Amino acid sequence: MKVLTTPLDKNVINTLKIGDEVYISGYVYILRDATLRRIFEEKSNLPVELKGQVVLFGAPSFIYDKGEYKILSVGVTTSQRMEKYIPSLLSLGVKGIIGKGELSELVTPAFKDKNAVYFLFVGGAAALATSCIERVEKVWWEDLYGEALFKVKVNSLGPAFVAIDNMGNNLLLDNKKKVLDNLKKLLQEI
Amino acid sequence: MNTNFYEKIKEVSEVLYYKALTVIPIDVVEKIKRAYNLEESLLGKRILDIILRNIDIARKRNLLVCQDTGIPVYLVEIGDMELSLTKLRNSIRDGVRNSTLKNHLRPNMVHPITRLNTGDNTGKYSPIIHIELNEKLGKAIKIIALPKGSGSENMSALTMLRPADGVNGIKRFVLETVANAGGKGCPPYIVGIGIGGNFEQVAYLAKKAIFRPLGYRNEDEMARQLEEELFFSINNLGIGPMGVGGKITALGVHVEISETHISSLPVAVNIQCWRGERAEAIVTEDLQVKYMGGQD
Numbered sequence: 001m002k003v004l005t006t007p008l009d010k011n012v013i014n015t016l017k018i019g020d021e022v023y024i025s026g027y028v029y030i031l032r033d034a035t036l037r038r039i040f041e042e043k044s045n046l047p048v049e050l051k052g053q054v055v056l057f058g059a060p061s062f063i064y065d066k067g068e069y070k071i072l073s074v075g076v077t078t079s080q081r082m083e084k085y086i087p088s089l090l091s092l093g094v095k096g097i098i099g100k101g102e103l104s105e106l107v108t109p110a111f112k113d114k115n116a117v118y119f120l121f122v123g124g125a126a127a128l129a130t131s132c133i134e135r136v137e138k139v140w141w142e143d144l145y146g147e148a149l150f151k152v153k154v155n156s157l158g159p160a161f162v163a164i165d166n167m168g169n170n171l172l173l174d175n176k177k178k179v180l181d182n183l184k185k186l187l188q189e190i
Numbered sequence: 191m192n193t194n195f196y197e198k199i200k201e202v203s204e205v206l207y208y209k210a211l212t213v214i215p216i217d218v219v220e221k222i223k224r225a226y227n228l229e230e231s232l233l234g235k236r237i238l239d240i241i242l243r244n245i246d247i248a249r250k251r252n253l254l255v256c257q258d259t260g261i262p263v264y265l266v267e268i269g270d271m272e273l274s275l276t277k278l279r280n281s282i283r284d285g286v287r288n289s290t291l292k293n294h295l296r297p298n299m300v301h302p303i304t305r306l307n308t309g310d311n312t313g314k315y316s317p318i319i320h321i322e323l324n325e326k327l328g329k330a331i332k333i334i335a336l337p338k339g340s341g342s343e344n345m346s347a348l349t350m351l352r353p354a355d356g357v358n359g360i361k362r363f364v365l366e367t368v369a370n371a372g373g374k375g376c377p378p379y380i381v382g383i384g385i386g387g388n389f390e391q392v393a394y395l396a397k398k399a400i401f402r403p404l405g406y407r408n409e410d411e412m413a414r415q416l417e418e419e420l421f422f423s424i425n426n427l428g429i430g431p432m433g434v435g436g437k438i439t440a441l442g443v444h445v446e447i448s449e450t451h452i453s454s455l456p457v458a459v460n461i462q463c464w465r466g467e468r469a470e471a472i473v474t475e476d477l478q479v480k481y482m483g484g485q486d
Contacts, residue, residue: 019233034305058257061296072294075257078341078374100341101374102433122240122432123341123376124256124465127248145307146296159240161233161434175428175435176372182428183369190358 003156007052008095008117016117016162018171023158024119027137027151028098029055032077034147036085047140048151051093056121057082057100058129059146062136069136071152075126076100079118083107090114098160102172111164118164120172121157132157191273194477196281199333202471202479203285206335207262208293210469211254214245215483217404218380218466221441225378225431234436238378241431241464256465259295260337262286262317265401267334269327271475279319282333286310286317298340320394329475334401334468342379342463345371348393351455360385360457361420367459368424368440373433376463380404381424381443383416384458386450396460399444401468403483413445420445431464441466 004012006026016022029050038044060074079099082089086103087110095116100123111118121129137151163171222245226238248255264282290297290311299308299316308316324332347367351359364383371379384395407414421443430436441464450456471481 021236059296060257061254061259061294063294073254073257073296077258078344080374100376100432102372120432120434122237122244123373124258124339124463125240125244126257127251127253127255128240128244130253130257131247131251159236172373172433175430175433178435179369179372179427179429182426183365186365186423186426187362190361 006054008054010115013095013115013117013166016165018162018165018169020162021159022119022162023156024054024160025155025157026153027053028154028157029053030058030060030074030150030152031055032057032059032147033081034144035141035149036082036089038141038144040085040088046092047149052095053093054096054098055089055094056098060150061146069139071130071133071136071150073126073130074133075129076121076123079103086110090116102176103164103170105173108164108168108170108173112166112168115166117162117166119160120163121160129157191475195273195475196277198473198477198479199278199281200285200288202333202473203264203282203335204289206333206469206471207286207289207337209481210335210337210467211256211259211295212248212252213469214255215403215466215468217483218441219245221404222378222464225438225441229431229436229438231430231434231436233434234430234438237431237434238438256339257296258339258341259298259311260339260467261298261343262311263320263336263338263397264317265320265322265334265336265398267322267324267327267332269330270325271329271331273331275321282317282319283312287312327472330472332470332472334470336401336468339463339465339467342371342375342461345375345461346396346459348456348458350389351457353453353455355455357416359455361423363457364420364459365423365427368429368461369427371461372429375461376465377429377433378431378438378441378464380462380466381420381440382460382462383420383443383445384460385445385447385456387448387456388451388454389456391448392456392458393460395446395448396458399446400460400462402444404442404466408445410447413447416445417443
């Protein structure tokens with residue numbers, strides 16, 4: 001078990017291999033579809049520096065009470081929907097992405113080029129993720145509801161698993177290839 | 191029916207929405223535990239362990255199991271009684287709205303093009319309500335809430351096969367659809383398969399198949415055989431929990447069959463994630479409510 005702290009250090013990233021189980025502590029930025037459209041399609045100025053940071057693909061439900069935001073539930077969403085923006089996100093200096101589901105061969109090289117890592121968090125395990133959130137530090141673009149940009153402090157967020165490492169190894173894609181081989185065999189047997 | 195009845199429907203619909211998101215049905219939990227015992231992939235087993243822990247945390251701390259509050263779908267079975275469908279619809283819709291606002295549930299429902307959010311999970315067509323008739327209920331109705339998450343819903347598919355494609359064509363389409371879903375829709379899955387009917391009915395049949403609790407087979411011999419065969423094949427795809435590889439890809443496979451046109455063979459596959467969100471209650475004419483299916 002490895003505990004990683006954000007921003008992610010280059011030397012730490014070098015030690016991560018696909019299949020490793022990790023926990024993340026420090027600040028994590030939560031964003032997804034609409035947030036990314038705002039950054040990369042509408043070209044709105046990003047209100048915060050993401051160099052070295054870890055982002056989580058998700059849309060929390062939250063309340064604003066006595067001057068504070070409180071996240072009631074957050075978990076990971078399907079990363080593949082965000083593929084279009086991943087190379088650009090990594091170009092901003094993002095070093096870790098937390099999501100679920102495989103990312104294709106189209107974006108895998110970007111993790112190698114930018115020395116970044118993709119973490120698989122168990123999809124649907126929001127109770128677990130939510131209980132790792134210490135507090136909400138800041139929220140930008142609230143008009144996007146759950147798809148606003150959230151900066152949260154997390155304590156041992158995990159377990160998460162390294163699914164793409166900085167050598168360009170891709171755990172879920174490797175398995176997907178096996179699945180397609182299995183599919184071929186099963187279809188022949190029909 | 192008098193006003194009290196519809197007030198009760200509203201209250202029950204409200205409770206069921208939240209319950210489905212926080213308490214996983216006992217049949218689903220049991221199947222995940224069984225999957226944990228059977229899984230041989232170390233990573234897959236670890237993931238099933240995390241899933242079980244998550245279910246436990248949600249129940250004990252009254253947290254949502256998954257952040258996706260879904261698209262509210264209700265199946266209402268009406269017994270041998272008279273009621274106003276308009277009032278029934280309005281009551282369920284009010285229940286969804288109340289549950290969303292009171293529990294601060296994430297509002298998911300947006301216009302498909304402008305992406306403007308309705309803010310309370312209701313709308314012109316939301317919640318989606320299906321009506322079935324079930325005389326066996328007597329003077330009562332059964333309400334099942336299934337706030338379906340989008341991760342798995344997005345992996346679902348429908349095709350209009352040719353009659354000549356036959357049962358093998360059906361099997362191929364199901365396997366291809368599940369293989370394509372891979373780890374993206376949060377496996378292990380409950381796979382709902384609709385066969386026959388027409389374009390809209392086949393999609394409903396697939397949805398209806400995932401409303402069925404795990405452990406119950408279709409009474410029709412051919413449907414049952416298909417369920418068993420496809421359950422075996424799907425688990426041989428090797429997708430595994432969350433797509434990391436393993437022998438557990440499906441918790442269950444349910445098939446629903448309907449008559450179709452002489453020149454049609456519609457097939458729909460509705461993918462349901464491991465959460466298997468479902469909460470149900472029976473409301474009698476004299477306002478007795480019985481909640482069912484939870485772990486408590």
